[in-house]
Amino acid sequence: MPNDYILLWSVRISLLAYVANIALLATNRHESLRRWINLSGVVLIVVHVIWAYASHDFSHSKALQQTATDTQQTLGFEFAAGIYFNHLFVLLWMLEVMGDWTRFAFRPRVRLALHGYLMLIAFNGAIVFENGATRWIGLVVIVALGGLVMSQRRRRPIEE
Secondary structure: OHHHHHHHHHHHHHHHHHHHHHHHHHHOOOHHHHHHHHHHHHHHHHHHHHHHHHHOOOOHHHHHHHHHHHHHHHHOOOOOOHHHHHHHHHHHHHHHHHHHHOOOOOOHHHHHHHHHHHHHHHHHHHHHOOOHHHHHHHHHHHHHHHHHHHHHHHHOOOOO
16 A cells, blocks of 8 residues: 555665765764765654544544553553654654754754654564564664764764
8 A cells, every 4th residue: 555655765765865964973974974964864753643644534533542552552551642752752863853954952962862762663663563574674774873882983983
């Protein structure tokens, strides 16, 4: 179904954009390209959220129930409130992108915490709540990205 492809690929490409953003941020290269990639990723995650809500007839209660069902199937307990963690993910990513394009900027330690949260949610979405090739590719990508970030942090400590 075309709607399923839009839902699936909008989130996959947005997460790839987020990974590219983090890799470029960690290496401190190609700042202009990084900002555009980051912006395109956040636009695609917004498309994903709108499409997901459309698949639930724009009913928040239906989306909450689906979140509870997905969590029950994956983790063995219902947790509908997980949808709010996803909403916070989108909001924080949007704020981070706004900081890229304005004079607003998070302090380095706050930005590190922000990206820690974003990575946690991306990890859950791409690895915990997925299966098959998506899970394994996501795991390889997250380990490689973590290694890159850690190696760069040893070279350049966080300034405050």
